[in-house]
Amino acid sequence: MAINVKVVNRPTGDVSYVRSALKGMALTFKHMVDPHKVTIQYPEEKHSLSARWRGTHRMLTTEDGKAKCVACGLCPTVCPSNCIKLVPGEDENGNRYPLIFEIDEFRCIFCGYCQEVCPEEAIHLGRHYENAEYSREGFVYDLERLTAQTHPVTELWDPEDPKGQ
């Protein structure tokens, strides 16, 4: 016995290396022939996302293709990570619209406050997660890019269980 190895005196009657090894091998063999594998073949196959998944933002548009945003300034105010840049403009009819609307997805913590606070239901988080870029600048989504997103938007609550019970 090696020095300082903790020795446990176990009952010898019910301990067997051979039989437990065979048992283990039966188990691994069962798993080997089992056609059910847990791997998801990622680029081809994707995880189904929850309806409440909060991912890449998306700006919804009116029927004429313009962003719904009225540049009220609530979302940059509520944003805890200060990732929304909004410069409001006003057209000749007095309607406000965003001159610049940028979201830095790299700073964003995907809390969903912007979607919650938006009075026009314009800005949404989306059920989407594949936003890799080669530069930090690439993560700054401008209005054009936000309106161009097509993925489904996040439900802030489960429609079947609105109170979250």
Added chain:
Amino acid sequence: MSAPVLMLLQVASRQVEATGTGVFLISTLVKMLVVFTIYMVGVAMLTLAERKISAWIQDRHGPNRVGPHGLLQPAADGLKNIMKEETYPDAAYKPLFIIAPAMAFIPALTAWAVIPFASPLPTRWGLIPMVVADLPIGFLFILALTSLGVYGIVLAGWASNNKYSLLGGLRSSAQMVSYEIAMGLSTIPVLLLAGNVTLSVIIDQQAHGLYNILNLTIAFFIFMVAAFAETNRLPFDLPEAESELIAGYHTEYSAMKFSFFFIAEYANMVTASALMATMFFGGWDIPISGWENAAPYTALKTVATALMFAVKVMFFIFVFMWIRWTLPRFRYDQLMSLGWKFMLPLALGYIVVIASVMLGLDASGIEYGPLYGLALFGVNLALVMILFVMVDHGRIISPSYGRLDPRELEKLRGKRQRSALARRPDAKPAAGPTKPAATAGVTR
């Protein structure tokens, strides 16, 4: 073929053993090339097989991106390893550092020279035996070569000048030396039964009776366990022991030199599997049917027997992988006590038992054949029952913990108490909280 070469080839009867230097040289060369090619491709594919089997066992898919079902993965791995940078540690002893991977690999490859892999092939120059070199000392040659395999590992560990590598090398030398003895002794009954050390005779003996797995079951178990230890596969992979020694003896190796150790491991595995198939499962003999080793040899028989041999070898390779992905590594003291305290006495005792049974059978005038085999099988069945069912209750096989004799335990406790008593007068007053009584002892 040029005229002088043709002159060396004497045309002979197809069913008579080929003679003549020319035929010998050319056929040996061709066999070497074929065996080497198949062996190397096989070893490459085994790296894929290992990853696939491990994946399946762990409910994964395994590599499936390179080529159909990942079949080109070995090629991609090989290419990557060739392109990678070869690093040399400053403190390494370069000559041995470079030569060690080759030394690990060559013995495993060379051992294949004496393993017969199919029934003789009839050609217009006579029968060509399907073995690269049918050495009369076949099995001794293998024993000699496989013990050389340890040099590659030990020298790699030493030449790296790295503590982990050195520990890996030391462990492997201790392990391989310990298990070599059990391995050698476990094959004595095989040699007793065959009365010869030529592998083709051992196959022939099994073809005309029962396979040695039935004749000599216990010897097979000892040989298999020893083969696992010799090839450094789990549960005996202490020389590399990722969790303890990073990568053991090949910690400092990179690129193709690392790859060579990898290839050597698989090559050793194939050789060990081929040996198990040859010595205990009848080699290239097709079970039950006596068709393939009867006189008129044909090319079809050669192909069929070669396939049979491949199936047997692959089965053992699968067992190697299956066990690797099932069993955890032994602790070092378990390894040593299994080798020296269990396998060695068992192998020795088994030689005595088998020799006595053979003596008894010979004395009672039973010829070698199925009946002889059945008698041996009966003895083995009894031994297996005794060993693995009756005696195996944590007494012999289980090395998963060390048992302490109660008397030993009392002695240790006594010693502890005495030393505590002896210390008491020297102890300064109020030197801290009093320790609990020293009964905790080793059994804690």
